[in-house]
Amino acid sequence: MPADHDAPHAALRLAQALIRCPSVTPEDRGALDVVADALRPAGFAIERPVFGEPGYPDTPNLYARIGRGGPCLVYAGHTDVVPAGDVPWRHGPFDGAVADGMLYGRGAADMKGGIACMLAAALAFLERRGPEFAGSIAFLITGDEEGPAVNGTVKLLDWARDRGERFDHCLLGEPTNPGRLGEMIKIGRRGSLTGKLVVLGRQGHVAYPHKAENPIPSLLRLASALIAEPLDGGTAHFDASNLEFTTLDVGNPATNVIPATARATFNVRFNDDWTAESLGAEIRRRLEQAAGNAVRFSLDLQPSNAPAFLTRPDYFVTLVSEAIRALTGLTPALSTTGGTSDARFIKDACPVIEFGLVGETMHQADECVAVADLERLTAIYGRVLEAYFPIS
Numbered sequence: 001m002p003a004d005h006d007a008p009h010a011a012l013r014l015a016q017a018l019i020r021c022p023s024v025t026p027e028d029r030g031a032l033d034v035v036a037d038a039l040r041p042a043g044f045a046i047e048r049p050v051f052g053e054p055g056y057p058d059t060p061n062l063y064a065r066i067g068r069g070g071p072c073l074v075y076a077g078h079t080d081v082v083p084a085g086d087v088p089w090r091h092g093p094f095d096g097a098v099a100d101g102m103l104y105g106r107g108a109a110d111m112k113g114g115i116a117c118m119l120a121a122a123l124a125f126l127e128r129r130g131p132e133f134a135g136s137i138a139f140l141i142t143g144d145e146e147g148p149a150v151n152g153t154v155k156l157l158d159w160a161r162d163r164g165e166r167f168d169h170c171l172l173g174e175p176t177n178p179g180r181l182g183e184m185i186k187i188g189r190r191g192s193l194t195g196k197l198v199v200l201g202r203q204g205h206v207a208y209p210h211k212a213e214n215p216i217p218s219l220l221r222l223a224s225a226l227i228a229e230p231l232d233g234g235t236a237h238f239d240a241s242n243l244e245f246t247t248l249d250v251g252n253p254a255t256n257v258i259p260a261t262a263r264a265t266f267n268v269r270f271n272d273d274w275t276a277e278s279l280g281a282e283i284r285r286r287l288e289q290a291a292g293n294a295v296r297f298s299l300d301l302q303p304s305n306a307p308a309f310l311t312r313p314d315y316f317v318t319l320v321s322e323a324i325r326a327l328t329g330l331t332p333a334l335s336t337t338g339g340t341s342d343a344r345f346i347k348d349a350c351p352v353i354e355f356g357l358v359g360e361t362m363h364q365a366d367e368c369v370a371v372a373d374l375e376r377l378t379a380i381y382g383r384v385l386e387a388y389f390p391i392s
Contacts, residue, residue: 010116010119010120010123010124010378011113011116011117011119011120011121011374011375011377011378012098012103012116012371012374012375013116014034014038014115014116014119014120015096015103015108015112015113015115015116015117015374016096016098016103016105017034017096018031018034018035018079018107018112018115018116019094019095019096019103019105019106019107019108019112020094020095020096020105021033021034021079021094022093022094022106023079023080023081023107023143024080024081024082024083024084024106025080025081025082025143025144025145025146025147026057026058026059026080026143026144026147027080027143028060028079028080028143031079031080031112031143032048032060032061032062032079032141032143035062035064035079035115035119035139035141036048036062036064038119038123039064039066039119039122039123039139042066042122042123042126042131043066043126043131044064044065044066044139045064045065045066046062046063046064047062047063047064048060048061048062048063049061049063049155049156049159051151051152051155051156051159052151053150053151056148056150056151057147057151058151059142059143059144059147059150059151059152060143061140061141061142061143061144061151061152061153061155061156062139062140062141062142063138063139063140063141063156063159063160063165064138064139064141065136065137065138065139065165066126066131066136066137066138067131067133067135067136067137068136069134069135069136070135070136070166070168071135071136071168071169071388071389072135072136072137072138072166072167072168073135073136073137073138073167073168073169073170073171073384073385073388073389074137074138074139074140074167074169074170074171074350075118075122075137075138075139075140075170075171075172075173075381076139076140076141076153076170076171076172076173076342076346076352077111077114077115077118077140077141077142077172077173077174078111078141078142078143078144078145078146078152078153078342079107079112079115079141079142079143080142080143080144080145080146080147081106081107081110081112081146082106082110082146082363083106084106084365085365087365088365089104089365089366090104090366091104091105091366092105093105093106093365093367094106098371101370101371101372102368102369102370102371103368103369103370103371103374104366104367104368105367105368106367107367108357108361108367108368108369109175109356109357109358109359109360109361109362109367109368109369110174110175110359110362110363110367111173111174111175111356111357113175113356113357113369113373113374113377114173114174114175114356114357114377115141115173116374117173117356117357117374117377117378117381118139118171118173118381119139120378120381121378121379121381121382121384121385122137122139122381122385124378124382125137125382125385125386125389129389129391133389134389134392135388135389137385138165138167140153140156140157140160140170140346142156142342145341145342149305149342149345152342153342153345153346154305154342154345157345157346157348157349160349161349166350167349167350168350168351169316169350169351169352169353169388170343170346170349170350170351170352170353171320171352171353171354171355171381171384172341172342172343172346172352172353172354172355172356173354173355173356173357174186174341174343174354174356174359175356175357175358175359175362176335176338176354176355176356176359177356177357177358177359178358178359178360179358179360180328180330180358181328181357181358181370181373181376181377182324182325182327182328182329182330182332182376182380183330183332183333184332184333184335184355185317185320185321185324185332185333185334185335185353185354185355186335186336186337186338186341186343186353186354186355187237187310187311187312187313187317187334187335187336187353188237188238188272188308188309188310188311188336188343189306189308189309189336189338189339189340189341189343189344190238190239190241190269190270190271190308190336190337190338190340191268191269191270191271191274191275191276191279191304191306191307191308191309192267192268192269192270192304192306192339192340193267193268193270193276193279193280193301193302193304193306194265194266194267194268194301194302194304195265195266195267195268195280195283195299195300195301195302196263196264196265196299196300196302197219197222197223197263197264197265197266197287197297197298197299197300198261198262198263198297198298198299198300199215199216199218199219199222199261199262199263199295199296199297200215200260200261200296200297200298201213201214201215201216201218201258201259201260201261201262201296202258202260203257203258203259203260204257204258205256205257205258206255206256206257206258207256209258212258213258214258214259215259215260215261215262216250216259216262218262218291218294218295218297219248219262219263219264221290221291221295222264222287222290222291222295222297223245223248223264223266224290225286225287225289225290226243226266226283226286226287227243227245231243231268231270231273231274231279231282232271232273232274234271235271235272235273237272237310237334237336238271238272238273238308238310238336239271239336239337240271241268241269241270241271241273241274241279242268242269243266243267243268244266244267244268244269245264245265245266246265246266246267247263247264247265248262248263248264249262249263249264249265250262250263251263268283270308271308271336272308272309272310274308275307275308276301276304276307280301283299283301284299287299305344306340306344307344309343309344309347310336311347311351311352311353312351313334314351316351316353316388317334317353319384319387319388320353320355320380320384321334322387323380323383323384323387324355324380326383327376327379327380327383328376328380332355341354355380356377357369357373357374357377358370358373
């Protein structure tokens with residue numbers, strides 16, 4: 001176990017070890033072994049459940065816990081990463097190279113660097129306080145966040161609940177900061193709903209339009225109806241919901257044929273004014289009103305496992321905010337911006353907030369984080385532990 005004063009260096013070493021495992025979803029390539037090997041000597045009980053489902057790759061996961069009593073603070077994250085891509089990197093994407101004060105590699109920001117800081121902070125805390133502190137620390141680590149998110153955190157939480165595991169708060173180490181460490185905590189996330197719209201027409205020759213029914217103008221009419229009026233004006237903690245079209249397709253190779261169908265795909269990022277069901281009903285209402293009796297269409301709303309949710313600011317949010325302020329001098333914004341994360345599953349088990357490294361380069365070539373930020377984040381996580389488990 002690293003000594004207390006060595007925690008920042010331990011974070012860098014752990015981050016490099018994790019990056020050197022090319023754990024591109026759904027592969028693990030030893031990444032969870034790095035986590036287990038770090039925690040086991042400190043006395044953590046380690047479980048490595050693997051979940052599977054037809055049509056999806058089996059996914060390894062890790063659950064670790066020290067202590068049996070409450071309160072229980074759980075650190076969560078994922079060791080899987082997106083592919084390195086087909087563009088050159090300044091340093092190898094899985095080398096874990098350090099240059100000019102920056103750690104390079106796929107997952108440095110999202111989110112192997114964050115996991116390394118969590119591990120280093122927990123190990124240093126246990127070295128200072130010993131394993132008999134009043135409470136429990138747990139780790140929920142999956143290899144299925146960047147993929148379909150079917151055999152990862154959602155099933156790991158079910159597995160833990162069935163075993164009687166209970167959590168009081170969760171800190172998820174996603175890269176939440178836009179440009180500087182300490183700028184932003186995520187206290188919720190917008191929901192996501194995808195729709196596929198098909199407008200039906202009748203194929204025919206362009207020279208004889210009266211014998212055909214062109215679906216393209218009708219598709220444009222329905223699409224315009226969906227975006228003509230804002231869905232809402234935002235809420236206390238969320239921006240306004242937004243609907244964006246991602247494809248408009250006909251797939252017609254002929255210039256003299258009116259097509260039989262036209263298709264569009266859209267995605268809505270919605271706030272806590274809506275559920276997937278109420279939003280779906282509003283979308284259908286707008287389409288039916290615009291279509292009247294003149295347009296034939298079908299709408300397929302994809303099942304959503306990404307609801308909008310909010311963790312109401314409480315003493316834990318304040319505790320983390322104060323730790324950030326003490327070590328960075330910044331007062332973090334409490335935000336619900338950005339895409340989805342596994343917090344959408346964890347929020348059903350306990351209050352969850354997200355705070356991690358700077359995400360400016362995540363999913364890009366030359367993904368990197370400042371080594372100094374690894375040191376600061378480890379110190380912040382350590383300060384959170386000290387405040388969460390005060391000495392009585």
